[in-house]
Amino acid sequence: MRSLDESRVEINKIDKQLIKLLQDRLKVVVDVGIYKKNNGMEIYQSDRENEVIETIINSLDTGIEFYAYRFMATLMDISRDFQHKQIGYSSHDIPKSLNKFKCGLIGNVLSHSLSPRIHNDFFNMFNIDGSYSLFQVPESKSRGIVQSLKTLGIDAANVTIPYKEVVMPQLDEISEDAIRIGSVNTIKLVNGKSYGYNTDYFGIGAMFEKGEVDIKGNDFYVLGSGGSAKSVIRYLKDKEAKNITVVTRNIQAATTFLGDIVNDIIDYNQMKNILNSYCVINTTPVGMYPNVDNTPIDSTIIKKFEVAVDLVYRPVNTQFLIEAKNQGLRTVSGLYMLVAQAVKSEEIWLNIPCTKKIIEKLFDMLSKYLEITKESLFLVGFMGAGKTTVGEKLALSLNIPFKDCDEFICNKYGMTIADIFEQYGEEYFRQIEAEALIELNSLGPAIIATGGGCVTNNTSKNFLMSKNCVYLKYGIDTLYARIKGDANRPLVDNKENLDKRLKTRDVLYQEVAKGVIECENLSVLNIVDLIINRLEQDNAYKNY
Ligand SMILES: Nc1ncnc2c1ncn2[C@@H]1O[C@H](COP(=O)(O)OP(=O)(O)O)[C@@H](O)[C@H]1O
Numbered sequence: 001m002r003s004l005d006e007s008r009v010e011i012n013k014i015d016k017q018l019i020k021l022l023q024d025r026l027k028v029v030v031d032v033g034i035y036k037k038n039n040g041m042e043i044y045q046s047d048r049e050n051e052v053i054e055t056i057i058n059s060l061d062t063g064i065e066f067y068a069y070r071f072m073a074t075l076m077d078i079s080r081d082f083q084h085k086q087i088g089y090s091s092h093d094i095p096k097s098l099n100k101f102k103c104g105l106i107g108n109v110l111s112h113s114l115s116p117r118i119h120n121d122f123f124n125m126f127n128i129d130g131s132y133s134l135f136q137v138p139e140s141k142s143r144g145i146v147q148s149l150k151t152l153g154i155d156a157a158n159v160t161i162p163y164k165e166v167v168m169p170q171l172d173e174i175s176e177d178a179i180r181i182g183s184v185n186t187i188k189l190v191n192g193k194s195y196g197y198n199t200d201y202f203g204i205g206a207m208f209e210k211g212e213v214d215i216k217g218n219d220f221y222v223l224g225s226g227g228s229a230k231s232v233i234r235y236l237k238d239k240e241a242k243n244i245t246v247v248t249r250n251i252q253a254a255t256t257f258l259g260d261i262v263n264d265i266i267d268y269n270q271m272k273n274i275l276n277s278y279c280v281i282n283t284t285p286v287g288m289y290p291n292v293d294n295t296p297i298d299s300t301i302i303k304k305f306e307v308a309v310d311l312v313y314r315p316v317n318t319q320f321l322i323e324a325k326n327q328g329l330r331t332v333s334g335l336y337m338l339v340a341q342a343v344k345s346e347e348i349w350l351n352i353p354c355t356k357k358i359i360e361k362l363f364d365m366l367s368k369y370l371e372i373t374k375e376s377l378f379l380v381g382f383m384g385a386g387k388t389t390v391g392e393k394l395a396l397s398l399n400i401p402f403k404d405c406d407e408f409i410c411n412k413y414g415m416t417i418a419d420i421f422e423q424y425g426e427e428y429f430r431q432i433e434a435e436a437l438i439e440l441n442s443l444g445p446a447i448i449a450t451g452g453g454c455v456t457n458n459t460s461k462n463f464l465m466s467k468n469c470v471y472l473k474y475g476i477d478t479l480y481a482r483i484k485g486d487a488n489r490p491l492v493d494n495k496e497n498l499d500k501r502l503k504t505r506d507v508l509y510q511e512v513a514k515g516v517i518e519c520e521n522l523s524v525l526n527i528v529d530l531i532i533n534r535l536e537q538d539n540a541y542k543n544y
């Protein structure tokens with residue numbers, strides 16, 4: 001038999017040949033694509049593909065038919081994708097050889113989860129036809145979680161607070177690691193059977209490494225004793241932390257399942273007796289959105305540590321981490337862990353190796369997204385500039401809510417803008433518009449389309465100057481063409497008067513806006529892209 005080294009040399013040789021063949025194949029594939037394009041033929045011809053696959057498989061008698069089938073199906077997928085990208089030829093629909101991959105997150109409060117974003121970015125990155133949903137389950141129904149996934153034909157799931165332990169007895173099989181850790185955050189369903197894994201452990205390791213937390217020989221305080229705490233504790237133990245103390249509200253319960261692993265279990269009150277120590281890790285949900293002002297321990301205790309880690313990632317800078325930073329501690333956010341555990345789950349589900357490069361890329365994308373959606377963005381500009389139209393698309397693209405100030409006012413007062421103008425006059429409208437802008441801003445980050453005249457009111461103007469504001473700029477010709485004869489806009493007048501109005505307002509728009517987009521001849525999507533690029537540049541985002 002070959003030695004391991006010899007086998008590896010052989011494998012490397014074969015892989016090299018395979019990749020060379022793939023390269024040759026893709027070249028031919030492009031020629032085929034160009035031919036089809038020039039002759040108006042569909043790129044995807046299922047008969048031909050099936051014939052190719054069948055011929056190959058029928059010539060095999062080695063028991064690898066199934067794998068050969070999968071290999072060929074994937075190869076066809078890759079070829080179509082490459083063809084499509086190289087020659088920009090889009091057949092009406094490019095069917096996938098695999099069914100849509102359906103997965104999601106199970107928990108009881110999920111509205112602010114970032115997991116759908118990470119996994120959807122992952123699917124886009126690998127051109128996978130997948131969907132990641134939120135499955136919110138009340139505690140009273142938690143006993144039927146795994147059965148429901150089977151019933152619905154879901155392929156895979158992540159599990160979060162408070163069900164990481166609850167799902168364990170419901171699973172058909174659990175990996176050794178997950179049993180050892182005592183919690184499951186990843187489920188895979190194959191042929192009606194359910195398998196449980198733990199990728200939190202991996203994520204925690206990746207986060208500690210990224211945050212340069214030294215574990216061996218150091219002392220740790222872990223706040224909380226739930227499913228996430230267990231993964232943290234197991235990791236600390238494996239990496240030879242010197243002392244691990246769990247801080248919990250329920251000492252008795254924690255002692256039964258953690259008593260053997262950790263050095264001590266104390267309650268929050270006892271923390272005041274701690275002398276200086278190395279690291280404190282929050283594994284509780286305290287401080288998570290919307291209760292962003294809460295912190296699991298106060299600064300008099302935080303200052304006894306050198307490093308603070310928070311598994312809460314929404315907001316990224318939790319009150320706990322803010323106070324820690326103020327006390328001079330080094331801080332580590334749980335965001336990296338979130339991404340790392342997600343990529344590790346994908347490895348289990350789809351066999352795509354979880355590399356540092358993929359984690360870093362997705363982490364960068366997520367960090368950018370969080371940075372630019374931290375506060376509301378206001379769109380200003382003249383009537384017809386596309387504030388509403390662009391705003392809707394921009395919000396969709398950033399996955400944050402869209403609010404239109406005119407629409408908000410109509411709903412609030414149960415009247416059209418034109419009626420408000422007619423019955424109460426412009427002055428009154430400007431006042432309620434200023435109040436509406438302030439109210440909209442207080443409802444959390446969103447893209448907010450303002451009304452074209454709001455800048456003429458001092459309250460609105462001063463308010464907008466303190467916010468993130470973008471001006472959609474056009475000349476009067478385009479604007480007039482868009483709005484003339486629109487009865488819903490009370491101030492639409494003849495072109496000369498409108499041009500005068502635009503000239504006075506143009507100065508005010510420039511004054512309030514942090515950025516001006518020259519929109520003439522640009523499509524809505526072009527404008528959306530320009531705004532996103534600008535937001536990204538402005539935020540040349542921070543190091544978490
Ligand atoms: N970039 C664009 N290219 C072409 N048409 C646009 C563009 N932006 C907006 N429009 C069109 O102009 C009209 C006015 O847009 P709207 O969003 O109502 O402007 P606003 O809210 O600023 O008054 C709409 O019919 C919209 O479809």
Ligand SMILES: O=C(O)C1=C[C@@H](OP(=O)(O)O)[C@@H](O)[C@H](O)C1
Nearest residue numbers: 382383384406451452453489490
């Ligand atoms: O320019 C203006 O003075 C106005 C613009 C309108 O919004 P749009 O800019 O969306 O048309 C609306 O607020 C109102 O008719 C007044």
Ligand SMILES: [Mg+2]
Nearest residue numbers: 387388406449
């Ligand atoms: Mg509008």
